[in-house]
Amino acid sequence: MPLLRLALASLANRRFTAALTAFAIAVSVCLLLAVERVRTEARASFASTISGTDLVIGARSGSINLLLYSVFRIGNATNNIRWSSYEHYAQDPRVKWAIPISLGDSHRGYRVMGTDHNYFEHYHYGHSQALELAQGRPFASDPFEVVLGAEVAQALHYKLGDQLVLAHGVATISLVKHDDKPFTVVGILKRTGTPVDRTLHISLAGMEAIHVDWHNGMPARGAERISADQARAMDLTPQAITAMLVGLNSRVTTFALQREINEYLDEPLLAILPGVALQELWSLMGTAEQALFVVSLFVVLTGLIGMLTAILTSLNERRREMAILRSVGARPWQIAVLLIAEAGALALTGIVAGVALLYAGIAAAQGFVQASYGLYLPLALPSAYEWSLLGLVFAAAVLIGAIPAWRAYRQSLADGLTVHL
């Protein structure tokens, strides 16, 4: 099509402005897609973190708070639940399995979780996938054994048999270390793409042992200290845990049991359905997500307005070009098409460059984002929704291109063949 060739040649003649215009569109398109992709992947990764768990039970607080600290290792528990409460519900005939969770310590920024063998048997993520060991075995009877999440092992270069020391609390600086009771790595889990990867798993007995000589949040001094070997000989049944995950024999009993737990008289407890709490979380985050999305849409609009400005500014200098085209037979509507083709070409270049920028960005930041936020951004082809966003940007650009096209149409009707200005 000769018109398209003419439009491209004319653009090439103004390549610096054209490149800048296309670049502005590229950056805005990249931002739009990045926001969209992070949003989608964040949802997917949150939703796939827990599966098969019917109830999460913890101390009475907010349901989102309980979900965040028990499953996502975000934030802290407000209170513990008593061991007796755990035993009460773990032995309930309607309960198929129960996983105790005890949190509060960390190792070089990664959370430590005390639990028991049920965790390796019953915890499921994604589409009902069970945890699998890449190397070694689950922790056994010795309290000072630790099983690492895949990312912990990879980032800190631990292998089976290594010894490590846990720190009290979850802050990143000036922590008191449990350095009198080192742990031995006995197992490393396969990667799951969930917070499990960023967790160190120890037994409840281990969790109890490192705190056995602590009083009022401080380690004991001098003669009161209890060595690792002494601890091994003690009864290490915990007094309290942070939360528990429960699987039921029959889904039908979920609501009845939830209600019963929430009305438990011995201790104020809270039982939540993870799916429901996730929904609450989405509705909470929905506003922020939408705000981000709207902002990125406006950035795209800004890029397109930049294009409009560039084309409109060029129109006056190009009256001669239009008149010459008219004199060799171009009709006013062909001049208009020329300008729309120009806008389309700029937008298409911008979109292609924007997608390239996005993939370059993902390739560069993938590792960092996964390590820092536990979010895996795949280098996948654009989804149907992303294609439709790109199509929308292109359509908007062509629509905006109609403005200079209309002006050029009027202008070339008025100017006719008058070349001299």
Add this chain to the structure above:
Amino acid sequence: MATALIELHDLGFAWPGQPELLDLPALRLEAGESLFLRGPSGSGKTTLLGLLGGVQLPRRGQVRLLGQDLAALRQGARDRFRVDHTGYIFQQFNLLPFLSVKDNVRLPCRFSPLRLARAQQRHGSLDQAADSLLAHLGLPKTLYDRRADALSIGQQQRVAAARALIGQPELVIADEPTSALDSDAREAFLRLLFEECQAAGSGLLFVSHDQSLAPLFDRAESLLDLNRAARPSEA
């Protein structure tokens, strides 16, 4: 008697709300004829060219090109008619600077299938037609693929002439094409233009204020004398 290339009858034109600018009782150009039309600024020259191109329509009277009344055609058909039958050469900066010399010459054939067909019929292909015209007009072959704005003004005017002549339009309208050239180049350019118009069988309407060129043409007229609405030159 053959149909005249240009036939104006009792032509009147005014921009809306302004006094009459053009009042031409008659003007005629025969096929293959070359006419020098002296047209200083203020004589209504630009308006006349607009009317001949069918860009504007007369308020009264008729503009006939090859016997066709332009006012009887719709806008799109007038544009098509113009490019099919008329080649234009303007004062200067006639070319699209971002296209090559050859692409500039080929431009009218991209918009007019009729001229494309004629160019192919006479020269075998559009490429050969452009090459042959450029060669006749004395442009070195090394320049054909250069950007148009890399050429001197004199060379650009010859490219413009080649573009006006490609596909043998019946009429070539030249609007002060030599005003940017010095007097030697002027004559040389005109000679080439005459030769090529003859070879293509095209009539030539040459508008200029430079009276010294008039003797080179078949006929000379002055727009100031013809146009009863003409005001004295402001220049």
